[in-house]
Amino acid sequence: xxxxxxxxxxxxxxxDESPSPELTxxxxxxxxxxxxxxxxxxxxxxxxxxxxxxxxxxxxxxxVSIPSLSFQSESFSARRWTVPCIYDGEDIRWMSQHLGLETxxxxxxxxEREYTVMVIGSPxxxxxxxxxxxxxxxxxxDPRVNVAAGSVGxxxxxxxxxxxxxxxxxRIIGRVEELPDLATGDTVQFKPA
Amino acid sequence: MSRILTPSVATSIQDQGxxxxxxxGYSRSGAMDPVSLAYxxxxxxxxxxxxxxxxxPGPMRFEVVEDGVVAFGGGERDGAAWWxxxxxxxxxxxxxxxxxxxxxxxxxxxxxxxxxLVMGSRSTNVRExxxxxxxxxxxxxxLEKNVSRAPKKTKGDPPEMHGPVRVFGELxxxxxxxxxxxRMGYRLEGRLLPPGPEDEWSEPVLPGxxxxxxSGAPYVLMVEGSTVGGYQVAxxxxxxxxxxxxxxxxxxxxxxxxxxx
Numbered sequence: 001x002x003x004x005x006x007x008x009x010x011x012x013x014x015x016d017e018s019p020s021p022e023l024t025x026x027x028x029x030x031x032x033x034x035x036x037x038x039x040x041x042x043x044x045x046x047x048x049x050x051x052x053x054x055x056x057x058x059x060x061x062x063x064v065s066i067p068s069l070s071f072q073s074e075s076f077s078a079r080r081w082t083v084p085c086i087y088d089g090e091d092i093r094w095m096s097q098h099l100g101l102e103t104x105x106x107x108x109x110x111x112e113r114e115y116t117v118m119v120i121g122s123p124x125x126x127x128x129x130x131x132x133x134x135x136x137x138x139x140x141x142d143p144r145v146n147v148a149a150g151s152v153g154x155x156x157x158x159x160x161x162x163x164x165x166x167x168x169x170x171r172i173i174g175r176v177e178e179l180p181d182l183a184t185g186d187t188v189q190f191k192p193a
Numbered sequence: 194m195s196r197i198l199t200p201s202v203a204t205s206i207q208d209q210g211x212x213x214x215x216x217x218g219y220s221r222s223g224a225m226d227p228v229s230l231a232y233x234x235x236x237x238x239x240x241x242x243x244x245x246x247x248x249x250p251g252p253m254r255f256e257v258v259e260d261g262v263v264a265f266g267g268g269e270r271d272g273a274a275w276w277x278x279x280x281x282x283x284x285x286x287x288x289x290x291x292x293x294x295x296x297x298x299x300x301x302x303x304x305x306x307x308x309x310l311v312m313g314s315r316s317t318n319v320r321e322x323x324x325x326x327x328x329x330x331x332x333x334x335x336l337e338k339n340v341s342r343a344p345k346k347t348k349g350d351p352p353e354m355h356g357p358v359r360v361f362g363e364l365x366x367x368x369x370x371x372x373x374x375x376r377m378g379y380r381l382e383g384r385l386l387p388p389g390p391e392d393e394w395s396e397p398v399l400p401g402x403x404x405x406x407x408s409g410a411p412y413v414l415m416v417e418g419s420t421v422g423g424y425q426v427a428x429x430x431x432x433x434x435x436x437x438x439x440x441x442x443x444x445x446x447x448x449x450x451x452x453x454x
Contacts (some may be wrong), residue, residue, distance in 0.1 A: 005361065005454050006361075006398075006402065006426070007361050007399060007401050007402070007429030007430065007432060008361065008431055008433075008454075009399060009401070009432045010399045010429065012396075012397075019394055028216075031216060035213070041212050041213060042212055042214070042215050042216070043216065044215040044216045044420065044421075045216060045397075046394070046395070046396035046397045046421060047394035047395065048396065049396045049397065050397075051215070051396070051397035051398070051399065053212070053215070053399060056432060119395065119397075119421055120217055120218040120420075121218055121395060121419060121420055121421040122218045122219065122320075122321065122420040123218060123220075123318075123320045123321040123322070124217070124219075124321070125218060125421075126218075127421075156393070163218065164321060164322055165320075166320065183216070183217070184216060
């Protein structure tokens with residue numbers, strides 16, 4: 001683990017590993033334990049990093065406490081969510097042609113896997129773990145100006161959910177009507193609705 | 194209590210920000226110039242953390258509905274005393290010009306502005322579905338009605354609105370603010386920088402991070418900036434100086450000065 005500064009309010013813990021659900025659980029647990037250090041305002045897990053936001057005056061003290069951060073996997077409690085998904089996204093036909101798969105086959109492959117919530121961006125953009133390589137597709141060359149809230153997309157090998165409307169370049173395959181209160185490390189299984 | 198007659202662009206209720214929620218995808222939000230809002234709160238006898246009204250560079254009109262004490266500050270305008278407590282009574286109207294200087298102005302009201310407390314903050318973030326932009330006929334309510342009406346004299350001058358901007362990292366010298374500025378971020382012009390590889394995996398970032406977009410233009414993340422990003426971060430603005438960037442208008446000059454940790 002490398003420790004780097006990000007301005008006067010940020011400390012980045014960088015893990016030299018490929019992103020994986022296992023690493024996400026560890027980052028989530030470590031981030032949670034970091035929030036109890038005096039001077040820590042926030043701790044946000046990324047795919048391979050944790051960004052700790054601090055009160056600048058207490059940064060040196062926080063830096064000293066970082067090596068003692070620990071993660072007990074047995075105390076980590078992730079939740080499992082089943083999320084109904086309507087697979088009528090505007091890119092699903094294109095995907096069918098591009099991949100040479102019937103749309104119902106794309107739906108089956110996408111809904112088969114249980115995904116881990118890797119990162120939650122803003123505004124509530126949920127980055128999930130990897131899809132089966134059979135349905136991996138490149139992002140749009142020209143991102144859309146507005147992608148509707150609830151849209152489910154695939155960008156490269158990752159799948160994800162647009163929790164709020166925002167611009168974006170992921171291929172949209174479906175939508176969810178209600179987004180549960182997800183946290184990183186939770187798992188999501190889509191149920192075709 | 195006041196009623197908005199004509200809102201400016203991007204008129205909203207803000208406080209010092211929403212902290213500790215980035216892991217759930219909620220950005221800091223809050224005032225673009227939190228120091229100006231805190232100073233005005235002090236002028237009217239509020240805690241620094243009280244909510245106020247933030248408004249963008251256009252003209253703004255509003256009318257007073259109840260007795261009270263208010264103060265205006267931030268980006269300078271004509272039409273009201275600036276950085277001073279003002280005793281107001283029903284029927285008074287304020288017609289404020291567009292900003293002569295700066296971008297974001299603030300109105301503080303004794304007692305603080307009432308808005309729902311969401312995850313510890315009253316700040317609006319429209320994109321995140323928290324509150325909405327204020328519009329004509331919206332009434333701004335006061336949180337604590339029975340506050341001392343005596344205007345307060347503060348120590349110290351109003352916050353400085355100009356100055357060099359300290360940055361941590363590999364970036365120095367002169368840039369100009371691009372044509373579009375909003376609460377998410379400011380694009381800078383004047384010089385392009387090598388963009389570096391776009392990261393396949395988005396990682397968390399903070400307000401003040403200066404990302405290099407694929408075109409090579411630096412982009413400063415502001416208080417509503419994305420909580421995670423895939424672009425290379427070339428440098429990070431000192432947290433005390435981000436408000437100085439926020440207050441620069443399109444075309445105005447910014448001078449970055451490198452500082453060490």
